[in-house]
Amino acid sequence: MARTPRITQLQNDIDALETTNNAQSNQIAALNQALSNRTDDQALMQSDTGTHYQxxxxxxxxxxxxxxxxxxxxxxxxxxxxxxxxxxxxxxxxxxxxxxxxxxxxxxxxxxxxxxxxxxxxxxxxxxxxxxxxDGRILVKAGEKMSINATSDIHLESTEGTVTIESGTNTDGVAQNIYIAAADGLGDIEQSYYKSKITINGEEYTKTTSVSRKYYEHNKYEIYKADSFKEIYANTSSTHHGGSSKLFMGGKVSLKLAAEFHMSLAAVVSISVLTKLNLYGWKFDVGHYKFDICQIKAEIKKDKVEITANEVTASNVGAMLKNVGADMGTTAVKAVSTVAEAGAVVAKNTNLSATMNPLGAIVGMQTFM
Structure with a gap:
C-alpha cells in the first residue's frame, strides 16, 4: 500500500527531529565531559577562550x-x-x-x-x-568632581604649549579659590621662571610664620603707583654692601618716637640746594674734628657754654663796633709781647697792665719807639 503524501511528510519530520536530537545529545555529552575534566573556573575560561587571559x-x-x-x-x-x-x-x-x-x-x-x-x-x-x-587630543569632562591622587610624584608638563590652571564661579556667582599647599604648610614651594607678572584685583595678604629669605641675583625694580604702607613691630637690621641713591620727587615726612643712634665710619656729604631746617629738642655733637665752611653763619643762643683747649683765630679780620657797652667786674687783661703794626708805625708795649675799679683806673705803660 503506497504512502500518502501526508504520511511521507510526517516521516521526514520525524527523521529530522531524530537527527537534531542526536546532535544535541552529542553536544550535551561533550559539555558533560568538559565539566568532568575541569579543575577550576580559570582553566575552563582558558580552554574556552584561548590564550588571551594568559x-x-x-x-x-x-x-x-x-x-x-x-x-x-x-x-x-x-x-x-x-x-x-x-x-x-x-x-x-x-x-x-x-x-x-x-x-x-x-x-x-x-x-x-x-x-x-x-x-x-x-x-x-x-x-x-x-x-x-x-597623536591627537585627550579631553576629560566631568559633570561633577574629578580627583587625581598618586602615592608618588605627579608631573604636569607641556612640551610646546602653555599650562593654565583656572577656577570658576559657583551657581551663586561667587568666585572660587585655588589652593596650593605643600605638605599642609610644612613643605617648600620652588619657583623658577624668566619673568613673573601678577595681577591682583583685590587685596593681597601674605602670612609668613617662619623665616623668610629672598635672593636677587639681578636688578630689582619696584614701582608703586599708589600709596605704600609698611609696619614693623620688631627690630630691623639692614646691611648694604654697595652704593645707594634715593631720589624723592615729592615731600618727605619722617616722624620718630623713639631714640635713634647713627654712626658713620665713612665720609658723609649732605647738600641742600634750597634750604634745610633742623629742629632739635636735644642735640649733642661729639667728635674729633668738626669743620664748618659757610659764607654766612648766624647763631642765636640763649645760653652758651664753650670749653676750648686750643683756639685758632684767623687774621685779616675787621670788626666795627658801634654803641657797644661792656661791663667788666673783677676782670684782668694782660698782654705780653704784643705787636701792633699800622702803616709805617710800630708800637711796642711791654708790661702793660690795666686795673679798673669803681674809684678809677690806673694804667702803667712803657713805650719805645
Whole structure:
C-alpha cells in the first residue's frame, strides 16, 4: 500500500527531529565531559577562550593611518592606545624601534627619569598600571568632581604649549579659590621662571610664620603707583654692601618716637640746594674734628657754654663796633709781647697792665719807639 503524501511528510519530520536530537545529545555529552575534566573556573575560561587571559595586560590600539581602505597595519604608527595591566609587547616593539617611535607612547618625564629598557618595563611601576597615549587630543569632562591622587610624584608638563590652571564661579556667582599647599604648610614651594607678572584685583595678604629669605641675583625694580604702607613691630637690621641713591620727587615726612643712634665710619656729604631746617629738642655733637665752611653763619643762643683747649683765630679780620657797652667786674687783661703794626708805625708795649675799679683806673705803660 503506497504512502500518502501526508504520511511521507510526517516521516521526514520525524527523521529530522531524530537527527537534531542526536546532535544535541552529542553536544550535551561533550559539555558533560568538559565539566568532568575541569579543575577550576580559570582553566575552563582558558580552554574556552584561548590564550588571551594568559597575558598580564590587555589594550585597545588604533593605528595612525589606514592602509588601502580595507586593511590596517600596526606598523602605521600610533594613533591611540589604552593599555591596562603590565607593559605590552607593542610597547616593547616601540622601544626596540628607537626613540622616534617610543616617544609617542610615553611622556617625556618617563623617558627622562627611567634608564634604558626601564622606559617600557617600568611603565606600569611595580604593579598593574594604565597607559594612555594618542597623536591627537585627550579631553576629560566631568559633570561633577574629578580627583587625581598618586602615592608618588605627579608631573604636569607641556612640551610646546602653555599650562593654565583656572577656577570658576559657583551657581551663586561667587568666585572660587585655588589652593596650593605643600605638605599642609610644612613643605617648600620652588619657583623658577624668566619673568613673573601678577595681577591682583583685590587685596593681597601674605602670612609668613617662619623665616623668610629672598635672593636677587639681578636688578630689582619696584614701582608703586599708589600709596605704600609698611609696619614693623620688631627690630630691623639692614646691611648694604654697595652704593645707594634715593631720589624723592615729592615731600618727605619722617616722624620718630623713639631714640635713634647713627654712626658713620665713612665720609658723609649732605647738600641742600634750597634750604634745610633742623629742629632739635636735644642735640649733642661729639667728635674729633668738626669743620664748618659757610659764607654766612648766624647763631642765636640763649645760653652758651664753650670749653676750648686750643683756639685758632684767623687774621685779616675787621670788626666795627658801634654803641657797644661792656661791663667788666673783677676782670684782668694782660698782654705780653704784643705787636701792633699800622702803616709805617710800630708800637711796642711791654708790661702793660690795666686795673679798673669803681674809684678809677690806673694804667702803667712803657713805650719805645
Amino acid at each position: 597575558n598580564t595586560y590587555t589594550y585597545f590600539y588604533v593605528p595612525a593611518t589606514v592602509g588601502d581602505g580595507s586593511t590596517t597595519s600596526d606598523d602605521a604608527g600610533l594613533g591611540a592606545i589604552l593599555r591596562l595591566g603590565q607593559y605590552s609587547d607593542m610597547e616593547q616593539s616601540a622601544y626596540n624601534a628607537g626613540e622616534a617611535a617610543y616617544a609617542g607612547y610615553f611622556p617625556a618625564h618617563q623617558i627622562e627619569t627611567e634608564t634604558d629598557a626601564g622606559i617600557y618595563t617600568n611603565a606600569a611601576g611595580g604593579g598593574n598600571g594604565i597607559l594612555l597615549a594618542c
